[in-house]
Amino acid sequence: MARIVLGLEYDGRPFHGWQRQKALPTLQESLELALAQIANHPVSTQVAGRTDTGVHAAYQVVHFDTTAQRPLSAWVRGVNCLLPPAMAVRWAREVEEGFHARYSACRRRYRYLLLNRPQRPGLWAGRVGWFHPPLELQPMQEAAQCLLGWHDFSAFRAAECQAKTPVKLLTQAEVRQDGELFIFEFEANAFLHHMVRNLVGNLLFVGKGAWPASHLKTVLESCDRSCSAMTFTPDGLYFLGPRYDPAFELPEPSMLSLF
Structure with missing residues (x-):
């Protein structure tokens, strides 16, 4: 075998x-x-x-x-x-x-690509998320920092999630901008069901000015999904893969810069 x-x-x-x-x-x-x-x-x-x-x-x-x-x-x-x-x-x-x-796997990584412009995507339809109100980068970057570390992420957990515990270690939560494209990066030991899409949805509330950056910490500490923003669309979500001990000698991800 x-x-x-x-x-x-x-x-x-x-x-x-x-x-x-x-x-x-x-x-x-x-x-x-x-x-x-x-x-x-x-x-x-x-x-x-x-x-x-x-x-x-x-x-x-x-x-x-x-x-x-x-x-x-x-x-x-x-x-x-x-x-x-x-x-x-x-x-x-x-x-x-x-x-x-x-x-x-000791860690897992996700990337969300979001097109921020008044017109919906055509060429990238289904491959990027779309949000038409203008977004501010700096408040989202500030808000994302409160997510780092060990936390109970129940506020960002789908009702049907089957994970044994909502406590996860988030080691990366970054937002950057390239013209009309916003790129969200997340890495953790594990993720809850819909966790990344819920995190993106909440960060967009900050980016459009509906919440101050500090409010995301309030949502996180509530451990209450009803305090959280909507689950954003799956279109722009990419699983960038797991990380393993180098002793397994598996190939490293390549060409991820294209995403």
């Missing part, structure tokens, strides 16, 4: 999220069906971070076990021939049995 790790990228729009759902196209189902054809037996995958409908991934990691003896190229080129166009395997590695795509 061999344990294989894959690095993936995908456009989340054609899929109803990562996890298998009855009678709906999902990323997990698409990948497992393709892998099963190459392995010639059913395949079950474990993923570093499950993404919702419409959420993209620049660097997703999965692992699976197989009794099939195949060259690593078969798990890349062969599987890619069988996957939908919006999903692709970037690389494949064989690892020790102790590796787990989810539980071996």
